[in-house]
Amino acid sequence: MTAVTIDPDAELLLPVPATAAAIPAQKCVDPTVDAGTTKLQHAFRAATACAAFVVLFSMLVANDVRTGGATSAQAKCNAELSNGKWVFPSNSPPQWNTNTCFASRYRVNDVSKCLAGARVAFVGDSTARAQYIALGKALGMDEAQMERHADKHMEGPSGIELSFYWDPFLNRTDVNQAPWIAEGGAGGVQAAVHEGSQPALVVFSAGHWFMRHEPKGFVEAIIGLRDRVAERHVPGAVTNGFSADGAVERAFIRPVSPVVESKLNEGRRPTLTMAAVDEYNAQLQEFVVNVDSNIEVPPYLTALYSDVADYTEDGLHYDDSVRDNELNLQLNEICNTRLFGANPAGKTTCCVDYSRVRIQQWVTLLGFAVFGGIAWLWRTLNRTGLMANAKTTSHAMQRLSAFLNTYLPTEQTSHDIAIIGAAVTYMLIVDRTSLVLKVNKLFQLPVFGMLVLAAATPGFATMAAEKDTTFLNRHQTDEWKGWMQLAILVYHYTGASSITPIYAVIRVMVASYLFMTGYGHFAFFYKKNTYTFARAASVLVRLNVLSAAMAYTMDKDILFYYFGPLVSFWFIFVWLTMYVGNQHNKSTPFLLVKIAIGAGISTAIVKIPWCLDSLFELLNVAAKTNWDARESMFRLRLDHLVVYAGMLTAFAAAKLSSATIAKNRMHAIWASTAVFAAYAVFVALTPSKIDYNSAHPYVSPIVVVAFTILRNATSDLRTHSSRFFRWVGLCSLELFLVQYHVWLAVDTKGIASLPFEGVLGSPGVGMLVFGVIFVAVASLVAGVSQRIVDCIAGASVSKWRTFGVVAAMVLWNWAW
Missing domain, CATH: 3.40.50 (Rossmann fold)
Incomplete structure (x- = not known):
């Protein structure tokens, strides 16, 4: 019997690519700098320049607008709390929203x-x-x-x-x-x-x-x-x-x-x-x-x-x-400095002074400057011959030149490091200084709906047919990641997390990413049976390199940027499950037993508190990580089964014959439709997020598998996909991370705002201005991230370089 074809690029179903060697050259095209180019790219470039000008100008006036020209701390606080307006959230009573600072909502x-x-x-x-x-x-x-x-x-x-x-x-x-x-x-x-x-x-x-x-x-x-x-x-x-x-x-x-x-x-x-x-x-x-x-x-x-x-x-x-809003304002005046004055980052910006940038953060930025900007300038001058005369002037200059040529990164790598450094520096300015105003989010259902429609319109307008007809092919999964990422961005920006049905749908989308992790890695390991250090290292570095750069710059824990570590945890389990006894992976009973054992062990780790506590304590002793096991346990428990659902789906796709699929196709479609209908009713009747969370680990795998069946129900559905959503999907990891401090603010609790009156200072204009820069930064970073990974953990790189980078991070943790 003929088995169903697994997409040859199945490894690309992951949220990010794995290795340059195993992957066709594809990238998240940067519309701001890539040459050649379409009218849309030129228009986006112009929009980015305009948005950058507006933000730079806003930085000049932000402090005066925020404090009203006051000089004393008390007067500044009064000015910040007074400058506000009544707003009408869709999910709560009227609120007083401050216009120039992020006010705490006291509990x-x-x-x-x-x-x-x-x-x-x-x-x-x-x-x-x-x-x-x-x-x-x-x-x-x-x-x-x-x-x-x-x-x-x-x-x-x-x-x-x-x-x-x-x-x-x-x-x-x-x-x-x-x-x-x-x-x-x-x-x-x-x-x-x-x-x-x-x-x-x-x-x-x-x-x-x-x-x-x-x-x-x-x-x-x-x-x-x-x-x-x-x-x-x-x-x-x-x-x-x-x-x-x-x-x-x-x-x-x-x-x-x-x-x-x-x-x-x-x-x-x-x-x-x-x-x-x-x-x-x-x-x-x-x-x-x-x-x-x-x-x-x-x-x-x-x-x-x-x-x-x-x-x-x-x-x-x-x-x-x-009455309640009055009390909350008074508590902001009385308590903000008491509770958050030592480190207000991520908590509030009203009635407090911003934290000073720590010496460790300055050293991190200096590292980006030396190994990025300065190194790139040196390599460029050498390549163009502009340093030829200077290097021959003295013996000391010749020795310096030899030293720099030996230890500085290549011109391409230093350019890429400079891009990452510029991105995290901009994040630091936006979310850790008073140069950009931060305000509270406001959930309004009509705004949420309009943003969803605005994100969906270009997606449906760019539908196109492709030749690939395989199950969960590359175009499909890039599209899947793309529209889910857009939904998550709208969800975060509008503060929709308090709406249980919306929260539930977003949780299924996160589960879908993890499903693709299990599906893609299983398909690769099952087909190639290759378990090299370079592959494992490149996957883990790719998932976490930007998170690490942001964590050191923003003075945050890397687990705060949870997506990379979350996927890393499940990749390790998929890798171990497939690696142990891999010579017998073609034996169906043996493989299914391995998957069951892997699911049991991982479930025990995330369900039994002392397991993760002990692991994190060991990591803290060895690497000074100071990770919070409770938060990680919550996220891991929510999706502890869906990765294995992805592995089993990939196994089924490899083993089921075309005749078997054709025979049961309509039954699967009707069953999947029923699953979606039942899930919609379940979500509508679920009273709270806590109630939903208790059911999510067991519900989400069924819903995600049902989606994959419906998405591949016909040949037309398999071959058609949205080019716009696919482009977003290629940038999904960078879009998810960069939003934390570029489009959002106060460590995602608030949003960045413009300090102007009238239309220019309206929430809609602020969303567009900071949104354009956000997309530009994310696409720039996405364009260089894979090359950074190749430099640290690529197939042609010695594993000792990878170990050296990890060791340097551990030493920096101890110095922090």
Whole structure:
């Protein structure tokens, strides 16, 4: 019987090529520099130049826009938090998004860590009570039902105590006896609730009761309050823990919240007016802000409440979304420096100074400069003969020339190293300096849909027929990698991870990459039975060389760029499975048993915590890696079966006869269609990502195999593929990695933004400008990566060079 033909380029089904020797010369064509060239390439080159000019100009003004020209840290923070707008995510309540910095979204653990051991007091009317409730909610505390106009107290995690004092006229406090601070003890003042607790944060909020009952008393109240707080204020402790011995460390007076007069009831409408609100806030400015008092009046709250008329039912009390956003802004001011000030990279850019570039990062960049730019210049000058006269001028120059010619890389290799160095330097500038603004993502379903459509349109417009009719042929798999990569890019950029159905589909796409890893490597090893060091080394280096360069430059763990290490882990298992007893690989029972044993061993490693913990501990001792086993275990568990599904699919493709396939083709198509329908229903009914993750390892292999069957259901489907998606597929690894710090920012949590007003500063223009540069950088890097791999671990390179590079990285880890 005739067996189904395996694609002769089956090894190319991997996310990246393996070796230059075994692979036809193909690359991700760089539309910005490749000569000859089409109108599209010229247009892209022009677009890249324009985008680069816009970004360079934006770097000149970014700092001034971000800080509003302020000089003090407090003023800069206020300017950053004030410059924002209300946005409307599709998956959550309205949010206040800052325009010039990435604000933290505080969760229970961060709030607990920031306020650990502190006592927080809210004093005033219902607006103070609302913030007391909001902080309790942020700490995961349930508010007990109590009388509205009464004091309230809660004890939270990490020794935090919350208190609310009903004091709408701010007249319960005086110098000798205050509800929020009381005299007592040899150590001085103490907290009123529990002896020894630290009243480190006090928030006052009042005004509306004055308007209705005592219009002229507001000024006197705030002046008295200002003076009393001054006596108990401990200045200069903003960046440390809340450790003031019973004294007030931070004190705030909220601006008087605006009212919506048209929504007020008849009893409130005559006295609660915006004119009165504006007058009271002007008095706060005059008697508190302008006199350099110890009480802060956050200006960002005025900005926050400037457009909230739709978020109140009675014209006075605002919805929970307003309350929660106010608290989050205040926590960004209070806690960002405390929690993230030492190293804010990847966490926040509001109210913190950017980390200084470490000496190790500078040395890494210097290495790229010496072995890249300088070496390339030297080799170029030598080749063109421009150094001929200089080298003959002295004996010392001749010796230097001989030394450089011996130890510097070749002209081509140094050029490629310079390209990588320029790329990671640009990443460092974008994501580790204040020269480029970073802002929060915003998920809006219409935007997500339009971006998916924009990515799909050129793909379908460039469909073309090819001659290859083999199962999962090269054109198909490049196309598969391409459209999946585009979907992942849109998913990351729009922040769609909180939408369970979208998350589930993206997880299947990641599983598909790993399926191709198992399929492609199995097909190669099964057909060629070749297990050389050069092949294994080149695959591993190709997967991780860019990740390593980025990790050392950006001061990150290489596992942070998880895709290369993830595929590397599974490649090693495929290699070991096929290598052990490879002389018997043509025996079907023997091979199937090997695959089952390999799946069992790898499952045990990723399922039993001490296995991976021990492995990572050993690597840490030997190579100073400091890898987090828990995160790796999570990713490995999610897809611990799909690689073996790929191996079994490749085995079936090699063994099944054409007659058998023809006989069962329709059954397979209908079964695969049913799988897709069932999966769609399952995803739609799955309530959360956690629930989906528990089923994903067992569901995804079935879905991926069903896709391969449907994709190859007819000869037309096998021969047709999209040229655009195929081009993207050839760059898929570089696109995935470069997005971290070029298109995205804050270590993928945020996005890069332009600091301009109007259309030029709109999210759409920013996406296009940074997106064009992102594609250009990724394609440049993709064009040189394989040559770098060949230099380190190619078939013609001594294995000692490969070992030397690895040893140098280990030594650098110890120096780091």
